[in-house]
Amino acid sequence: MEYTTLGGTGEKVSRVGLGIWQFSQSWGIVEYRDAFKIVSRAIEVGINLVDTALIYGGGTSERFLGQALKEIGVARDEVLISTKIPGELLSFDDTFRALDLSLKRLQTSYVDIIQAHWPPIWRHIPICEYARALERLVSLGRARYIGLSDHPKPVVEEFLSCLSKYDVEVLQYRFNLAEREAEKEIVPLAEELDATLTAWSPLAKGAILGKYSLEDIEKLKDVRSGEALFKPDNYRQILALSEKIKEIASRIGKTPAQVALNWLIMYSDNIVPIPGAKSEAQVEENAGAVGWRLSYSDWRLLDEESRKLKLSYVTYEE
Numbered sequence: 001m002e003y004t005t006l007g008g009t010g011e012k013v014s015r016v017g018l019g020i021w022q023f024s025q026s027w028g029i030v031e032y033r034d035a036f037k038i039v040s041r042a043i044e045v046g047i048n049l050v051d052t053a054l055i056y057g058g059g060t061s062e063r064f065l066g067q068a069l070k071e072i073g074v075a076r077d078e079v080l081i082s083t084k085i086p087g088e089l090l091s092f093d094d095t096f097r098a099l100d101l102s103l104k105r106l107q108t109s110y111v112d113i114i115q116a117h118w119p120p121i122w123r124h125i126p127i128c129e130y131a132r133a134l135e136r137l138v139s140l141g142r143a144r145y146i147g148l149s150d151h152p153k154p155v156v157e158e159f160l161s162c163l164s165k166y167d168v169e170v171l172q173y174r175f176n177l178a179e180r181e182a183e184k185e186i187v188p189l190a191e192e193l194d195a196t197l198t199a200w201s202p203l204a205k206g207a208i209l210g211k212y213s214l215e216d217i218e219k220l221k222d223v224r225s226g227e228a229l230f231k232p233d234n235y236r237q238i239l240a241l242s243e244k245i246k247e248i249a250s251r252i253g254k255t256p257a258q259v260a261l262n263w264l265i266m267y268s269d270n271i272v273p274i275p276g277a278k279s280e281a282q283v284e285e286n287a288g289a290v291g292w293r294l295s296y297s298d299w300r301l302l303d304e305e306s307r308k309l310k311l312s313y314v315t316y317e318e
């Protein structure tokens, strides 16, 4: 495994993490034993960042992670646990209540990274209110570092202006070869702030791997069935990109997932992709995405091919 530094913390973090939204009905890992194997394999291959959230599986993801880490017996300071509080639970009091319950499920007294999952949208909670709550949680030892997920640049900036003692060490945002909005403002912001950008859906939920045909995707019964990426007009374009990814992968002796993740880590030293995995084999494969680099010409080829995509998120039909 290759390691980098988490934001400005001096903390060692693996160059690829593990996302565990997969431990939910949405993705299908609903048996603890399956989750245990995925977490154990991740630790064995040197992954030390695990990304969960209060809402994943309604708490199942946090619960499985806490149980698995206990069972594996890994020292608490050898793994970075990142969890998130939904935007609507970010009032001062709810922030505390939400994290207290997460800590119970995770069977630990602190998380390494506490993130606001998204900005409050349906409730008017001032940005400084949750900035102060998250800072208080850090000063009380319930969390070590603060992160913001899915926060647009102006909201991150306002949040920063509310902080008195700590920094934002992690920004979390979607970034993959098919969905590149993060590069407009969030990647440069992460670099400017020296924050780690944990890239979510780094494999575009598997779409860019080209492992499902247009016919197959109609049979996907998980979270992907309603996803814009998998709508035929979009997915056809993504399949064309996946052919290029596959060509490069077979030429250099890597897998499509490894090529797609390597493209991201080459994009910026600040990026740590957090792919989700459904099996031990996928964890192992994703861990093999680091420790080497694509050639500049292959990186550029994918860059250009991916820029050809014109995806639409308007999926409503008459």
Ligand SMILES: NC(=O)c1ccc[n+]([C@@H]2O[C@H](COP(=O)([O-])OP(=O)(O)OC[C@H]3O[C@@H](n4cnc5c(N)ncnc54)[C@H](OP(=O)(O)O)[C@@H]3O)[C@@H](O)[C@H]2O)c1
Pocket (backbone or CB within 6 Å): 018, 019, 020, 021, 022, 027, 051, 052, 117, 149, 150, 172, 173, 199, 200, 201, 202, 203, 204, 205, 206, 209, 211, 257, 274, 275, 276, 277, 278, 281, 282, 283, 285, 286
């Ligand atoms: N902050 C946020 O708002 C937010 C939003 C979404 C996700 N996240 C985080 O980001 C993590 C990852 O994102 P994601 O789950 O949306 O998508 P992803 O990582 O792009 O895709 C994960 C899926 O790709 C397939 N896959 C993974 N590794 C593979 C490999 N080596 N070979 C072939 N297929 C492979 C698996 O599905 P199949 O095998 O079933 O095809 C897996 O469930 C989540 O677990 C979560 O922690 C955060």
